[in-house]
Amino acid sequence: MIAELGLAALWIAATLSLMQLAFGGFALRADGEALLRTVRPVAVAQAVLVGIAFLCLILVFLRTDLSVALVASNSHSAKPFVYKFAGVWGNHEGSMLLWVTVLAIAGAAVALFERKLPQRTLIATLAAQAAIGLGFYAFLLFASNPFERLSPAPVQGNGLNPLLQDPGLAFHPPTLYFGYVGISIAFSFAVGALITRDVGANFARAMRPWVLAAWIFLTLGITAGSYWAYYELGWGGWWFWDPVENASLMPWLAATALLHSVTVLATRDALRAWTVMLAVVAFSMSMVGTFLVRSGILTSVHSFAVDPQRGFFILILLSLYIGGALMLFGLRVGTVREGATFEPVSREGALVANNLLLSTILGIVLVGTLYPLGVEAVTGEKLSVGPPYFNSAAGPVALALVAVMAAGPLARWRKDKAKAVLSRIAVPVLIAALALLGLMLFAPGLRILPLLGIVLAVGAGAASVAPLWKRNLRRTPLFTYGMVVAHLGIAVCLAGMASESAFTKETLVAATPGQTASVGPYQIRFDAVDPIAGPNWTANEATLTARRGSGAPFVMRPQSRMFSAPPTETSEAAIATRLDGQLYTVLGKSDEQGRWQLRLWWKPFVTLIWLGGSMIALGGLLSLIGRVRRGRREVAE
Amino acid sequence: MKAKNQRLTLLLLALGASLGAALLAMSALRDQAAYFYAPADIARKGVPVDRAVRIGGMVKDKSIVRAADGITIDFVVGDETPATIPVRFTGIAPDLFKENSGVVAEGKFRPDGRFVATEILAKHDENYMPPQLAGDKHKSGTLK
Numbered sequence: 210m211i212a213e214l215g216l217a218a219l220w221i222a223a224t225l226s227l228m229q230l231a232f233g234g235f236a237l238r239a240d241g242e243a244l245l246r247t248v249r250p251v252a253v254a255q256a257v258l259v260g261i262a263f264l265c266l267i268l269v270f271l272r273t274d275l276s277v278a279l280v281a282s283n284s285h286s287a288k289p290f291v292y293k294f295a296g297v298w299g300n301h302e303g304s305m306l307l308w309v310t311v312l313a314i315a316g317a318a319v320a321l322f323e324r325k326l327p328q329r330t331l332i333a334t335l336a337a338q339a340a341i342g343l344g345f346y347a348f349l350l351f352a353s354n355p356f357e358r359l360s361p362a363p364v365q366g367n368g369l370n371p372l373l374q375d376p377g378l379a380f381h382p383p384t385l386y387f388g389y390v391g392i393s394i395a396f397s398f399a400v401g402a403l404i405t406r407d408v409g410a411n412f413a414r415a416m417r418p419w420v421l422a423a424w425i426f427l428t429l430g431i432t433a434g435s436y437w438a439y440y441e442l443g444w445g446g447w448w449f450w451d452p453v454e455n456a457s458l459m460p461w462l463a464a465t466a467l468l469h470s471v472t473v474l475a476t477r478d479a480l481r482a483w484t485v486m487l488a489v490v491a492f493s494m495s496m497v498g499t500f501l502v503r504s505g506i507l508t509s510v511h512s513f514a515v516d517p518q519r520g521f522f523i524l525i526l527l528s529l530y531i532g533g534a535l536m537l538f539g540l541r542v543g544t545v546r547e548g549a550t551f552e553p554v555s556r557e558g559a560l561v562a563n564n565l566l567l568s569t570i571l572g573i574v575l576v577g578t579l580y581p582l583g584v585e586a587v588t589g590e591k592l593s594v595g596p597p598y599f600n601s602a603a604g605p606v607a608l609a610l611v612a613v614m615a616a617g618p619l620a621r622w623r624k625d626k627a628k629a630v631l632s633r634i635a636v637p638v639l640i641a642a643l644a645l646l647g648l649m650l651f652a653p654g655l656r657i658l659p660l661l662g663i664v665l666a667v668g669a670g671a672a673s674v675a676p677l678w679k680r681n682l683r684r685t686p687l688f689t690y691g692m693v694v695a696h697l698g699i700a701v702c703l704a705g706m707a708s709e710s711a712f713t714k715e716t717l718v719a720a721t722p723g724q725t726a727s728v729g730p731y732q733i734r735f736d737a738v739d740p741i742a743g744p745n746w747t748a749n750e751a752t753l754t755a756r757r758g759s760g761a762p763f764v765m766r767p768q769s770r771m772f773s774a775p776p777t778e779t780s781e782a783a784i785a786t787r788l789d790g791q792l793y794t795v796l797g798k799s800d801e802q803g804r805w806q807l808r809l810w811w812k813p814f815v816t817l818i819w820l821g822g823s824m825i826a827l828g829g830l831l832s833l834i835g836r837v838r839r840g841r842r843e844v845a846e
Numbered sequence: 847m848k849a850k851n852q853r854l855t856l857l858l859l860a861l862g863a864s865l866g867a868a869l870l871a872m873s874a875l876r877d878q879a880a881y882f883y884a885p886a887d888i889a890r891k892g893v894p895v896d897r898a899v900r901i902g903g904m905v906k907d908k909s910i911v912r913a914a915d916g917i918t919i920d921f922v923v924g925d926e927t928p929a930t931i932p933v934r935f936t937g938i939a940p941d942l943f944k945e946n947s948g949v950v951a952e953g954k955f956r957p958d959g960r961f962v963a964t965e966i967l968a969k970h971d972e973n974y975m976p977p978q979l980a981g982d983k984h985k986s987g988t989l990k
Contacts, residue, residue, distance in 0.1 A: 480856075482853075483856065483860070547849035547850060547852070547853050548849070549849075550849050550852045551852075561856065561859070565859060565860060565863040566863075568860070568863055568864065568867070569863045569864070569866060569867040569870075570867075571867075572863075572864055572867030572868060572871065573867050573870060573871045573874075576867070576868065576871035576872070576875070577871060577875065580871075580875055580879065581879070590881065590882075591881070591882035591900075592879045592880060592881040592882055592900075593879070593880045593882065593900055593952075594875065594878065594879050594880070595878070595880060595898075595952075597877075597878040597898065598874050598875060598877075598878035598879065601874055601877075601878065602870050602871055602874040606867075606870075717917050717936070717937060717938070718916070718917065719915060719916020719917050720916075777942075778942065780938075795938065797917075797938035797939075798938065798939070800912055800916055801912075802916075804916045806916060806917055806938050808937070808938050
C-alpha cells in the first residue's frame with residue numbers, strides 16, 4: 210500500500226510541476242494576474258507531494274518490504290536501523306528520488322521566501338525550475354521507478370554495499386544534493402531574468418543568498434565526502450581525482466566563480482552577461498555530473514547500476530536543458546546592456562581574475578574527466594586520467610588563484626593603484642617570505658608544488674585577515690567576517706594539502722605479534738589479532754600499541770571486516786588524531802608464516818584539509834546571515 | 847574605458863583563459879594519460895616502457911607467489927589469448943584480489959617486460975567489474 214501511495218504522490222507531483230510550468234508560461238504571456246498568483250502555491254504543493262513520496266520510500270525501507278524491487282535488491286532485514294534509513298538513497302532510484310525532492314524543495318523555498326525579485330521574474334524562475342523538475346520526474350517514472358513491485362517477493366534482500374554501511378551515508382549524500390541540486394535555483398533565476406529581460410544589480414542581490422546557501426551545502430558535502438573516502442577506503446588518500454569526485458568539484462568551481470561575480474553585479478552592476486552565463490554553467494555542471502555518475506558509464510561505488518537506457522535518457526535531458534538555456538542566452542544577451550566599467554587594478558579586476566582562474570581550473574578538470582570517455586567513444590582505445598594530470602595541470606593555476614585571493618580583498622572597488630595594493634599586502638608577503646626561508650633551511654628538498662603551497666598558504670592566511678586591520682571590529686558587517694573566515698579556510702585547507710603531500714611518512718611491513726615497527730615519530734608494537742563480530746559482519750581486529758617518544762602509549766584497533774550480505778571484505782582503518790596530524794593504521798592480510806601486513810601512515814596536519822573545508826562553509830554561512838539580515842532591514846525601510 | 851570595449855576585453859580574456867586551459871590540459875594529457883593494455887595488446891604492440899599505464903585481465907590460477915618480506919607479491923595476468931604479463935606488486939592487495947579473478951593494475955613496465963604495479967584497483971564488491979575488463983569479456987562472450 211505504502212509503495213502505491215508513494216507512486217501516486219510522485220505522479221501528482223509530476224502533474225503539479227507541469228501545471229507550474231504551464232501556469233507560469235501563460236501568466237507571463239497573457240499577463241493574467243489570476244494565474245500569476247497560482248504559481249507559488251503550486252510550487253509548494255509539488256514539494257509537499259514529492260516529500261510524501263520520499264517519506265513513503267523511507268517507510269518501505271524501514272519496514273524492509275521485500276515485495277518492492279528496490280528494497281529487495283538493496284536492503285536486508287539484518288541491516289542496522291541507520292543503514293535501512295540511509296540506504297534509501299544508497300541506490301540509483303532512491304538517489305534520483307532524493308535529487309527530485311531537493312529540486313522541488315528548493316523551488317518551494319523560493320516560492321515561499323523570495324521577496325526581492327519582481328513578481329514576473331519570480332514566476333519565470335519558478336516555471337524554469339518546474340521545467341527542470343518535469344524532465345527528471347519523467348526519468349524517475351519511466352526509467353527509474355523506485356516503487357516497482359516484485360512478484361513473488363524474495364525471502365531475503367541482497368543487502369547494501371558494505372562500503373556504504375557507514376554513518377557517512379546518512380550525511381554526505383543529502384548535504385551534497387542540497388548543494389548540487391540547490392544550484393538549480395541559480396540556473397532558474399538566470400533563465401527567469403533572461404525571459405523578463407531583468408538582469409541587473411537587483412537581480413544579483415536577490416540571487417546571491419540562494420547561491421550562497423547551495424554553495425555552503427556543496428562545500429560541506431564535498432568536505433564530508435573527502436573525509437569519508439579517507440577513513441573508509443583505507444588507502445590513506447583524501448582526494449583521488451575520481452570522475453565522481455570531479456563531478457562534485459566542477460559545480461563547486463562554477464558556483465564559487467558565480468558567488469564572486471554575483472557580488473560584482475550586486476555591488477557595482479558590472480559583469481551582467483557573464484554572471485548569467487556562470488549561473489547556467491554551474492547547474493549544467495551538476496547535470497553533467499549527474500549524467501556521469503548515474504548513467505553507469507563510469508564504474509564506481511557511486512554508480513549503482515549499468516543501464517544504457519538511463520544514460521541515454523539523462524543525456525537527452527542534459528542536452529535539452531543546457532542547450533535550451535544557452536540558446537535563450539544567445540537570443541537575449543543582446544538585450545542585456547553593458548554594466549558599469551572599472552579599471553584593471555580594482556576589486557572588480559581581482560574578481561575577474563578569480564573568475565578566469567576558476568574557469569580555467571574548471572576547464573582542466575572537465576577535459577580530464579571527459580577525455581577518457583571521448584577517446585574510448587571515438588577510437589575504442591581505453592585510458593585513464595589520474596592524479597598526475599590533474600595535479601600538474603590544475604595545481605599551478607590553483608596556486609595562482611590563492612595568490613589573487615590574498616590580494617583581491619585589499620583592492621578598492623572601481624579604481625585602485627597597484628602601489629597602494631602592494632603596500633597593503635606587504636606584511637603578508639614578508640611573512641610568506643619568512644616561511645619560504647624557514648622551509649628551505651629546515652625542510653630542504655621539498656617538491657616545488659608542496660613548497661609553494663605551504664608558502665602561499667601562510668601568506669594567504671595572513672592576507673585574508675588583513676581586511677579587518679585597523680577597522681572597528683564591532684561595526685564590521687557580518688558578511689565581511691564571512692569572507693575573512695572563508696578565505697582563511699582556503700589557506701588552512703591548502704596548508705593541510707601541502708603538508709600532507711610534503712611530509713607524510715609511510716611504512717609497510719609484514720609482522721608477527723610482538724614485533725615493533727616505526728612510522729614518523731611513532732613506535733608501534735603489534736600485539737595481537739583477534740576475531741570479533743558485529744551485527745552483520747565478522748572481522749579480524751589487530752591490537753596495536755602506539756607510542757610517541759616517551760609519551761603515554763595508546764591502543765589502536767584496525768579491522769579487516771567480512772560482510773555477510775553481500776559477501777564483501779572491507780578494511781576499517783584505525784586513526785588517532787593529534788594536534789599536529791593523524792596516525793593512520795590499516796590491517797592487511799596474513800600469510801602462511803602467521804605474519805600480518807600492516808600499513809602505517811603519519812600524516813602531519815592532514816586534519817587542516819577538512820578543518821579548512823568546514824571554515825569555508827562557515828564563512829559562507831556568516832555571509833548568508835549577514836546578507837539576509839541586511840536585506841530584511843532594506844525591505845523594512 | 848567605454849563599456850563596450852570593456853566587455854570586448856573581458857570576452858577576449860575569457861576566451862584566452864579557456865584556450866589556455868585547453869592547451870594546458872591537452873599537453874598534460876599527452877604526458878599523463880594512462881592507457882589500458884590487456885595481455886593480448888602487449889603481445890601485439892610490444893611493451894610501452896617508462897610510461898604510467900594500466901593493465902587488466904584475469905589473475906592466472908596458482909600464479910600468486912609471496913616474497914619473503916611478506917608484502918611483495920608476484921603474479922601473472924592473462925586473458926582469453928595465450929599472452930600473459932608477469933606483475934610485481936608491493937603493498938596490501940585489495941580484498942577481492944585472488945586467483946581466477948579479474949584485476950586492473952596501475953604502474954609501469956620494466957624493459958624486461960615485467961609490470962611493476964604501484965596500485966591494484968579495488969573491486970568494490972562481487973558484482974563490480976572494472977569497465978575495461980567487463981567490455982573485453984562482453985566481446986569475447988565469457989561474461990556470465
